[in-house]
Amino acid sequence: MGVELRDISCLFGRTPAVRDISLSVPEGEFLALVGPSGAGKTTLLRIIAGLQPGYTGHVAIGTRDVTQVPARQRNIGFVFQNYALFRHMSVADNVAFGLKVRPYRRRPNRAAIAARVSELLELVQVGALAKRYPAQLSGGQRQRVALARALATEPELLLLDEPFGALDPLVRKEIRTWLRGLHDRLGLTSILVTHDQDEALEVADRIAVLRDGRLEQIGTPAMLEDAPATPFVHRFLGETVGFQAMSQAGSLRLEGAWRSVGATLPPAPPGAGSVLLSVRPYAVGLAQTQPGQEGARVLGVQRSGAFLRYRIAPSEALEAEAVTLLVPASLPALSPGSLCALDLSAARLFPSADDPMPQKAGRAVSAVDA
Amino acid sequence: MRVALAAGRRPRTPAIIPGALPAFGLTLFWVGLLVLLPLAALAERPWENGAPWLLATLTTPRTLAALRLSFGCALCAAAVTTLLGLLLAWVLERVRPPGWRMLDALIDLPFALPTAVAGITLATLYAPTGWIGAPLAGLGFRIAGTPVGIGVALVFVGLPFVVRTVLPVLRDLPGELEEAAATLGARRGQIALRVLLPALFPALATGFGLAFARGVGEYGSVIFIAGNKPMVSEIAPLLIVIRLSEDDYAGAAGIGLLMLVTAALCLMLVTLLRRRLPAMRGVAG
Amino acid sequence: MSGALQTRSGIGTLSGLALTLAAWAVVTLLLILPVGILFAQALRQGLDAALTALSDDDVLAAIRLSALVVALVVPINTICGLFAAYALTKFDFPGRAALLVLIELPLSVSPVVAGLVWVLLFGRHGWFGPFLAAHGVRMVFTLPGILLATLFVTFPFVTRTVMPVMEAQGRQHEEAATMLGAGFVSLFWRVTLPETGAALVSGVLLCAARSLGEFGAVSVVSGHIPGLTETVPLRIEALYNGYETVAAFALAAVLAVASGLIVGMRGLIEWRRGRPAGESN
Numbered sequence: 001m002g003v004e005l006r007d008i009s010c011l012f013g014r015t016p017a018v019r020d021i022s023l024s025v026p027e028g029e030f031l032a033l034v035g036p037s038g039a040g041k042t043t044l045l046r047i048i049a050g051l052q053p054g055y056t057g058h059v060a061i062g063t064r065d066v067t068q069v070p071a072r073q074r075n076i077g078f079v080f081q082n083y084a085l086f087r088h089m090s091v092a093d094n095v096a097f098g099l100k101v102r103p104y105r106r107r108p109n110r111a112a113i114a115a116r117v118s119e120l121l122e123l124v125q126v127g128a129l130a131k132r133y134p135a136q137l138s139g140g141q142r143q144r145v146a147l148a149r150a151l152a153t154e155p156e157l158l159l160l161d162e163p164f165g166a167l168d169p170l171v172r173k174e175i176r177t178w179l180r181g182l183h184d185r186l187g188l189t190s191i192l193v194t195h196d197q198d199e200a201l202e203v204a205d206r207i208a209v210l211r212d213g214r215l216e217q218i219g220t221p222a223m224l225e226d227a228p229a230t231p232f233v234h235r236f237l238g239e240t241v242g243f244q245a246m247s248q249a250g251s252l253r254l255e256g257a258w259r260s261v262g263a264t265l266p267p268a269p270p271g272a273g274s275v276l277l278s279v280r281p282y283a284v285g286l287a288q289t290q291p292g293q294e295g296a297r298v299l300g301v302q303r304s305g306a307f308l309r310y311r312i313a314p315s316e317a318l319e320a321e322a323v324t325l326l327v328p329a330s331l332p333a334l335s336p337g338s339l340c341a342l343d344l345s346a347a348r349l350f351p352s353a354d355d356p357m358p359q360k361a362g363r364a365v366s367a368v369d370a
Numbered sequence: 371m372r373v374a375l376a377a378g379r380r381p382r383t384p385a386i387i388p389g390a391l392p393a394f395g396l397t398l399f400w401v402g403l404l405v406l407l408p409l410a411a412l413a414e415r416p417w418e419n420g421a422p423w424l425l426a427t428l429t430t431p432r433t434l435a436a437l438r439l440s441f442g443c444a445l446c447a448a449a450v451t452t453l454l455g456l457l458l459a460w461v462l463e464r465v466r467p468p469g470w471r472m473l474d475a476l477i478d479l480p481f482a483l484p485t486a487v488a489g490i491t492l493a494t495l496y497a498p499t500g501w502i503g504a505p506l507a508g509l510g511f512r513i514a515g516t517p518v519g520i521g522v523a524l525v526f527v528g529l530p531f532v533v534r535t536v537l538p539v540l541r542d543l544p545g546e547l548e549e550a551a552a553t554l555g556a557r558r559g560q561i562a563l564r565v566l567l568p569a570l571f572p573a574l575a576t577g578f579g580l581a582f583a584r585g586v587g588e589y590g591s592v593i594f595i596a597g598n599k600p601m602v603s604e605i606a607p608l609l610i611v612i613r614l615s616e617d618d619y620a621g622a623a624g625i626g627l628l629m630l631v632t633a634a635l636c637l638m639l640v641t642l643l644r645r646r647l648p649a650m651r652g653v654a655g
Numbered sequence: 656m657s658g659a660l661q662t663r664s665g666i667g668t669l670s671g672l673a674l675t676l677a678a679w680a681v682v683t684l685l686l687i688l689p690v691g692i693l694f695a696q697a698l699r700q701g702l703d704a705a706l707t708a709l710s711d712d713d714v715l716a717a718i719r720l721s722a723l724v725v726a727l728v729v730p731i732n733t734i735c736g737l738f739a740a741y742a743l744t745k746f747d748f749p750g751r752a753a754l755l756v757l758i759e760l761p762l763s764v765s766p767v768v769a770g771l772v773w774v775l776l777f778g779r780h781g782w783f784g785p786f787l788a789a790h791g792v793r794m795v796f797t798l799p800g801i802l803l804a805t806l807f808v809t810f811p812f813v814t815r816t817v818m819p820v821m822e823a824q825g826r827q828h829e830e831a832a833t834m835l836g837a838g839f840v841s842l843f844w845r846v847t848l849p850e851t852g853a854a855l856v857s858g859v860l861l862c863a864a865r866s867l868g869e870f871g872a873v874s875v876v877s878g879h880i881p882g883l884t885e886t887v888p889l890r891i892e893a894l895y896n897g898y899e900t901v902a903a904f905a906l907a908a909v910l911a912v913a914s915g916l917i918v919g920m921r922g923l924i925e926w927r928r929g930r931p932a933g934e935s936n
Contacts, residue, residue: 051386051830071386071833084831088849098835101845153836387829389839393742397754400735404807405757408772411782415775454681461678465671473678475922479686482918484868485766486888487907490895491689494696494904501692502684526685587765589871590888594895607767611875614771619780626768633763 001062001156001189002027003048008057010043010213017043018055019213025191025206027062027156030183032204033193034236040213041193042081045159048191050074061157077150077158081165083142085134091145092117092130098153120148123182140171147179151186158183158190164199176203197237209233231350234278241284241323243277243344244352257314257321262294263342266349274352277344282326285343286310288334295339308333312340412630415623427621428628432600433609437628440606443517444585447524451581452574454525455532462533463540477533480526485590492523493594515597520605523591528581535577536570543569572643579640583633693911696904708902709909716882717890717906720798721867724886728805728866733859736813741847743814744821745829761810770804770875777803796878801886804872809862816858817851824850853928860921868914 003025010018018040025031033041046052048059050071058067066074085094095117099108108116121127124144134142143163150158163179164172180203183190194200200207201221208218209232217229221237228234231242244255245265252268252275253259264285269275289295299311299322308329313322334340416424427433461467462474480488494500497514498507506513513519543566589607597603606625613622697705708714739758743751761769777794778784787794794800828850832842848855870888877884881893887910894903 049834051833053386070388071830072388072836072838075836076834078831078834080827080831082827084827086828086831086846086850088852097832097837097845101832101835101837101841149831149835387745387826387833387842388837389741389843390746392839393738393746394748396735397739397742400739400810401754401757404803404810405760408776408807409760411775412768412772454685457674458678458681461674465674467671467675467678473682476682476686478918478922479690482864482911482915483689484870484888484910484914486868486870486891487693487911487914488689489870490891490903490907491693491696494900495689495692501688522685526689529685583763587763587768589765589767589874594892607765607871610767610771614774614778614875617780619775619778622771623775626765626771629765630763630768633765634760637759637763 002029003157003189003191004058004060005044005048006058006060008044008047008055008059010040010047010052010055012043016213018047021057021210021213021215023208023215023218025189027189028187030180030190030192030203030205032200032207033191033210034195034197034200034207035210035216036236037195038212039210041195041210042161043213044210045161045191045193048157049076049078049159051078075153075155075157077153077155079143079146079150079158079160079163081162083134083146083166085142085146085149087134089133090130091121091126091132091134091137094134094145095120095149095152097149116152120152121145123151124148139167140175143167143175147182156189158188160190160192162193162195164194164196172199179203201237207237209236211236228278228348231276231278231348234348234350239281240278241281241325243279243347245275245277245349246273247275248272257318258296260294261296261314261342263296263344266345266347269349269351276350276352277347278350279344279347281324282307282328283346284325285341285345286312286325286327286331286334287341287343288332289339289341293339293341295341298334298336298338298340300336301333303329306330310334310340312342412623412627416620416627418620424620424624427618428624432604433606433625435601436604436606436609437625439517439520439604440586440629441632443520443524443605444582444588447521447585448528448578448582450521451525451528451532452578455529455536455577455581456570456574458529458533459536459540463537477530480530485527485588486594488526488591489523489594492526492591493519496522496595514595515599515603517603519595519597520592520603523595524581524585524588527588527591528584531580531584532574532577535580536573539570539573576640576643579636579643583636583640586633586636587629690911693904693908696900697908699904700901704901705905705908708899708905711902713881713885714890714902714906717885717887718909720801720885721887723798724801724805725863725866727802728809729859729863732806732809732862733813733855736810736858736862737817737848737851737855739814740817740821740851741843744818744824745826745847758811758814761807766808766869766871767875769807769872772807773800773803773876795876796880796884798884800876800878801873801884804876805866805869808869808872809865812862812865813855813858816854816861820851820854821847853924857921857924857928860917860924864914864917864921867917868910 005024006022008018008021009016021040021044033044035041043052047055048061050059050066050069058065060066061074061076086097089097092114096113099113099116102108118127118130121130124147126141126144126148129137129141129145134145137145143166146163160179164176167175176199182188192200192204204221206218206220207224209216209224211232217224217233219227224233224237228237231240234240243258245252246255247268249272250268252265254261254263254265254277255274265277296312297315299313299316299319301311302309304326306329307326308331310325310327311322312325313319428437458473458477462470462477467473483491493514496503496506496519498504498512500514503513511518513522587607589605592605593608596605596608598605598608606629610622610625613619613625739754743755743758774781774795776782776784777787777800779788779795781795784795794803824847828846829842832846837845868888869886870892873886874889874892877886877889879885879889879893881890885893887906891903891907891910894900894906
């Protein structure tokens with residue numbers, strides 16, 4: 001079932017954790033909420049679930065306004081970050097819990113519960129573990145049991161709070177592909193919280209990027225990559241290199257130390273003002289300069305898988321400004337010390353005021369330290 | 371799938387975990403009936419004849435003697451208990467003689483022995499005819515019926531508090547501390563004085579405070595050995611009982627309130643100290 | 656050199672030996688001998704005399720009354736204590752610290768004061784005394800008074816032992832149960848309660864031991880009517896003061912064994928929970 005949020009705000013004490021977020025999730029969609037820690041994504045998820053007190057705004061699930069509905073009546077499947085399996089219950093009892101606690105009239109009989117439990121355990125591929133206790137399971141198995149438990153009450157909305165966080169990388173990759181398959185097979189609507197942008201890009205239909213409690217942008221992975229609304233979104237979804245530039249009278253030129261390297265730039269935006277060029281380190285074109293042409297200096301080069309990792313600076317003296325760029329190793333290599341021509345035409349342009357945390361021009365920034 | 375969402379006033383979000391109403395309802399009823407109401411009576415009753423009267427009753431020689439005895443004995447006993455407790459904790463943790471587990475289990479005996487039982491056994495043991503009392507009487511010492519007897523009972527009661535407070539701290543004290551001091555050329559006495567004692571001080575003070583708070587109000591284990599002679603060995607709790615039997619509610623409540631306030635202050639200090647002792651959370655009061 | 660101080664010295668060193676002897680001397684004089692004299696006095700005239708003394712009507716009545724007090728006080732304080740721990744750990748609310756102080760307060764009160772407060776409320780000149788007397792209800796010097804005094808004295812034990820466990824569990828399991836549609840009753844019964852496990856048993860045992868052995872508070876409110884309002888500790892006092900030494904010590908030995916069993920059981924549980932026994936009283 002779809003979800004509609006309107007004007008959701010939530011304060012932690014005096015600090016706003018979620019600020020005025022409105023978004024809607026159509027039925028059947030897999031939405032990822034991403035953002036650095038403290039962005040408010042888990043809070044938002046808990047608001048949808050009904051686990052967060054003291055928020056303002058409205059939440060609707062399907063056609064029902066659930067703002068005033070207690071969590072237990074929202075019929076939402078919730079997978080907790082640490083799974084929150086009941087330690088004193090077997091796997092089967094954990095999965096059966098949601099059915100056993102139903103009011104008498106809606107409670108299936110024992111046989112029906114048992115059948116449903118084994119069906120679910122088969123579905124999540126842990127049928128053989130029914131009698132085990134959570135302490136006897138591996139991380140991946142716990143994850144599957146937690147999912148089976150959340151699905152037992154046949155929720156139409158599934159909320160997952162960093163469900164892969166506690167898994168080791170190999171299992172993580174496998175289980176998220178599997179989860180996406182399950183989502184499609186069961187026709188669920190799912191909302192996933194993660195701080196790992198790769199995870200979001202891989203499983204989600206759409207991604208909502210949060211920052212400081214605000215919704216920066218929501219869209220498909222392709223939309224976010226092609227038309228990031230803010231430098232933050234661009235930076236969060238992958239490594240970026242930033243350059244300050246000035247737009248004036250239909251022309252664009254780099255500012256600061258990079259001003260004299262003669263890079264190829266994208267077309268200037270309308271209007272005048274300071275502009276931030278944000279570009280993926282692998283999307284910068286690097287070529288040998290023609291004689292007499294201006295260029296940037298190659299400080300060093302290092303092989304990294306299928307790429308060459310170049311350290312480039314405006315000049316040898318300006319090493320502090322150096323950026324790291326990636327170029328396919330199949331292209332002809334440039335030797336350290338030589339001049340190179342920069343092609344920044346693939347860069348995204350943002351008015352500088354859009355970036356409340358301005359970077360020093362020409363610093364490579366990864367999402368992690370953003 | 372746009373839904374008509376109720377617009378307007380700020381919605382009240384429901385409580386998250388169910389059970390707030392029964393849990394708070396029962397808790398408040400229980401605390402109200404069992405603690406607040408009795409405390410209110412204890413706080414109000416002393417003043418019913420006016421403050422000057424209260425001051426006068428609390429300063430009669432007999433009351434003063436009883437208060438002096440209770441507080442004095444509790445203070446001395448707590449000091450002795452702290453020393454003995456440190457000795458026992460040290461032996462248990464640092465010496466570990468054969469049979470230390472037995473020693474460890476014995477420490478908790480006073481927790482297991484009901485106070486009345488402790489009272490009559492200690493009284494018999496230290497009476498002039500008792501196993502310990504008789505030899506001491508031969509030397510001219512009397513224990514039962516004197517403040518010393520009260521002190522013995524309070525040490526008995528307070529000992530586990532000190533040991534159980536000091537032991538975990540001593541256990542968690544890094545051995546390197548002492549080794550470092552030793553490599554710096556400190557002699558043993560210096561190590562004990564300069565390194566260990568300051569590190570153990572909060573635990574010792576906490577144990578002292580707990581033993582003192584317990585000792586001031588202790589009744590069952592004391593009255594049998596004390597002899598209960600007015601002005602000599604009559605403790606403050608006993609005086610409360612006597613005042614009650616004389617129907618002097620205000621006088622009894624006055625002494626009770628004074629004792630409660632002292633004990634509460636003492637435990638507040640202990641709580642403050644305990645905050646500085648992370649290893650000791652959960653150790654008792 | 657200073658090896659004896661740095662690590663466990665054993666009793667190999669002189670100081671180790673001296674300290675060990677001193678420790679045993681303290682324990683013997685202060686702890687072992689009282690227990691020894693307890694049984695020695697009880698059996699002074701042989702087992703038969705002790706058993707005869709125990710089969711006295713007033714003694715049996717006292718045992719029955721003590722059992723009744725334990726049977727009533729322990730469940731009440733267990734249920735209330737559990738709910739209080741639940742309220743204190745699963746919800747955020749203003750005044751939490753004050754509530755905690757109030758719950759802990761009975762621990763710092765003299766047993767005599769714990770009895771006194773009930774006389775101040777329900778005694779002949781108490782707040783509600785005249786009103787109750789007019790309606791023919793007697794609270795003090797009867798069973799209700801003894802119950803109230805014992806409830807007051809044992810009031811914090813369950814909350815105190817259970818709260819750290821509930822605190823450590825956090826709220827996620829309750830949240831998970833809520834998301835699965837559980838209401839308060841099934842959530843509390845199936846999730847919260849089982850997870851408190853050994854801590855709850857430990858708290859209950861503590862409560863039982865103390866309500867069985869409480870002397871001071873009960874003594875103030877009991878009225879000391881043999882056969883009617885005398886609990887076991889009060890009967891012991893009466894026998895002792897009446898110079899019936901054998902009977903007093905025989906009953907004391909029985910009480911000590913019962914209490915020792917309860918406390919020992921608790922020690923075992925606490926030890927299996929991985930904590931030193933004897934914490935908190």
